[in-house]
Amino acid sequence: MNIKQVSIITTVRHNIGDDFVREGILSILSDVAKFDKVELIHKHSPVTTAYGYEGIRRLRVSRVVEPVLRVLGTKDRIADADLLIQSGAPVYWCHSGGPHCADNEWFDPLIRKRFLKDRRGRKFLNIAGGSCQRYHSDGSEVAHCPKCKAYIAEFFDACDLTLLRDSLAQRMLQLAGRDAAVLPCTSIFARDHFKIAPINGGYIVVNFMETGGHYTFGQAIDADKWRKNFVEIVNKLASHGRVVAACHTVTEEKLAKQVVPNVETYIVPDEHVAFMNFYAGARFAVVNRVHAGFMMASLGKPAAVIGNDSRALMIKNLNLTPHYVEDINSGLIDQMIDELLLREQSYQDEIEAIRTTARSAYVEAISKVLLS
Ligand SMILES: [Zn+2]
Structure with missing residues (x-):
C-alpha cells in the first residue's frame, strides 16, 4: 500500500x-x-x-x-x-x-x-x-x-x-x-533504517545521570552514593579496556566530567545517527540512559541499565538486566561487569533472534490494521 x-x-x-x-x-x-x-x-x-x-x-x-x-x-x-x-x-x-x-x-x-x-x-x-x-x-x-x-x-x-x-x-x-x-521497544530497529552494522568493539560505554534517571518521584535516592558507585564502575571497567562516557546532552557531559574528571566523553548533541555509529563501534555498556542501552543491545553489544524508574525495566525484553540505582554496591558492580564480559561475544546471536521475532510481530500487527 x-x-x-x-x-x-x-x-x-x-x-x-x-x-x-x-x-x-x-x-x-x-x-x-x-x-x-x-x-x-x-x-x-x-x-x-x-x-x-x-x-x-x-x-x-x-x-x-x-x-x-x-x-x-x-x-x-x-x-x-x-x-x-x-x-x-x-x-x-x-x-x-x-x-x-x-x-x-x-x-x-x-x-x-x-x-x-x-x-x-x-x-x-x-x-x-x-x-x-x-x-x-x-x-x-x-x-x-x-x-x-x-x-x-x-x-x-x-x-x-x-x-x-x-x-x-x-x-x-x-x-x-x-x-x-x-513488544521490545522499536529503537532496536533504528539501525536497520540507516543500514548501520556493528563493528568490532573498541571501547566500553558508560553513561551518568544524577540519581540515575530523569526524576526521582519522591523515592529516597542517595545522589552522592550513586556518584561514588559510578566512579567505582568507571575505575573497574578501565582495567578491561578504554572507557568512554556517552553524553546525550551538554549537561550530562559537564556532570560526567565533574564526577570522573579524567573520563573520556563522547557528545554530538541531537545527532542521533552519529550516536548510533558511536555505539556500533563499542563493546558493552553500563548506562543510566535506557535508550543508550537499547541502541547498544540492538547492535549486539550487551548493556546493563541502572535506573530509578520503571523505564529501565523494559531492557528485560532484550534478555538484559536492569538494576535499581539504590541497590548498586561493590559486589553488584563486579557481578554486572562479569556478566557483560561473559556475554560480550555471545549476545549478538541472542539479540538477532529477538529482533527477528519482534520485527515479525510488529509487521504482522501493523499490517493487520493498515490493510483492513
Ligand atoms: Zn493519575
Missing part, C-alpha cells in the same frame, strides 16, 4: 532516545507500506503541528498560539496526515500528588481537538509507548486515580492499534480496562 503522508507525534531535537524509537518505527513501517512523506510534531509544543511554527518550542507560547491557529484553520500536520503515529516515550504515568499522564500537553490539542474532530477514517497507531513509574511500582496508582484511568482508556479507544514496550505499561492499561501486547 502507499501512504502519502505519515505524521508522527514525537520529540524533535530534544532526546535522541525518542529519535531512535521513531526511526525504528519507520524501519518497520517500510516493511508494510510505502510512504512519500514523514512529518514530525514536537509533542512538548503542540503548535509545531502547524507548518511554519516549528520554531516555537515553549509550551507556554504553544498554549497561546496553537488554539488561534486552529480557529484560523492554518495548514497542519494532523489534518494532512494519512496515517498518524504516536511514537514511543512514556505514555502512562501516574503519581500521587502528580504528575499524571491525564494532564499531558499534547493529547487534548492534537487528538481531541484536531484529529478526532476530523477523523475521516484515518488510522492512529500508538507504538512503543511505555510507563514511567517508580522503579518498584506495580501500576496500582492508576487504580486509585480516576482521571488517569479514564484518560488511558480514552487514548486506547482513539487508537486503531496500541503496542506497548514494557509490561508495567500493560498492567496500567489493564487497570484502565483495556489490553495490548508488549
Whole structure:
C-alpha cells in the first residue's frame, strides 16, 4: 500500500532516545507500506503541528498560539496526515500528588481537538509507548486515580492499534480496562533504517545521570552514593579496556566530567545517527540512559541499565538486566561487569533472534490494521 503522508507525534531535537524509537518505527513501517512523506510534531509544543511554527518550542507560547491557529484553520500536520503515529516515550504515568499522564500537553490539542474532530477514517497507531513509574511500582496508582484511568482508556479507544514496550505499561492499561501486547521497544530497529552494522568493539560505554534517571518521584535516592558507585564502575571497567562516557546532552557531559574528571566523553548533541555509529563501534555498556542501552543491545553489544524508574525495566525484553540505582554496591558492580564480559561475544546471536521475532510481530500487527 502507499501512504502519502505519515505524521508522527514525537520529540524533535530534544532526546535522541525518542529519535531512535521513531526511526525504528519507520524501519518497520517500510516493511508494510510505502510512504512519500514523514512529518514530525514536537509533542512538548503542540503548535509545531502547524507548518511554519516549528520554531516555537515553549509550551507556554504553544498554549497561546496553537488554539488561534486552529480557529484560523492554518495548514497542519494532523489534518494532512494519512496515517498518524504516536511514537514511543512514556505514555502512562501516574503519581500521587502528580504528575499524571491525564494532564499531558499534547493529547487534548492534537487528538481531541484536531484529529478526532476530523477523523475521516484515518488510522492512529500508538507504538512503543511505555510507563514511567517508580522503579518498584506495580501500576496500582492508576487504580486509585480516576482521571488517569479514564484518560488511558480514552487514548486506547482513539487508537486503531496500541503496542506497548514494557509490561508495567500493560498492567496500567489493564487497570484502565483495556489490553495490548508488549513488544521490545522499536529503537532496536533504528539501525536497520540507516543500514548501520556493528563493528568490532573498541571501547566500553558508560553513561551518568544524577540519581540515575530523569526524576526521582519522591523515592529516597542517595545522589552522592550513586556518584561514588559510578566512579567505582568507571575505575573497574578501565582495567578491561578504554572507557568512554556517552553524553546525550551538554549537561550530562559537564556532570560526567565533574564526577570522573579524567573520563573520556563522547557528545554530538541531537545527532542521533552519529550516536548510533558511536555505539556500533563499542563493546558493552553500563548506562543510566535506557535508550543508550537499547541502541547498544540492538547492535549486539550487551548493556546493563541502572535506573530509578520503571523505564529501565523494559531492557528485560532484550534478555538484559536492569538494576535499581539504590541497590548498586561493590559486589553488584563486579557481578554486572562479569556478566557483560561473559556475554560480550555471545549476545549478538541472542539479540538477532529477538529482533527477528519482534520485527515479525510488529509487521504482522501493523499490517493487520493498515490493510483492513
Ligand atoms: Zn493519575
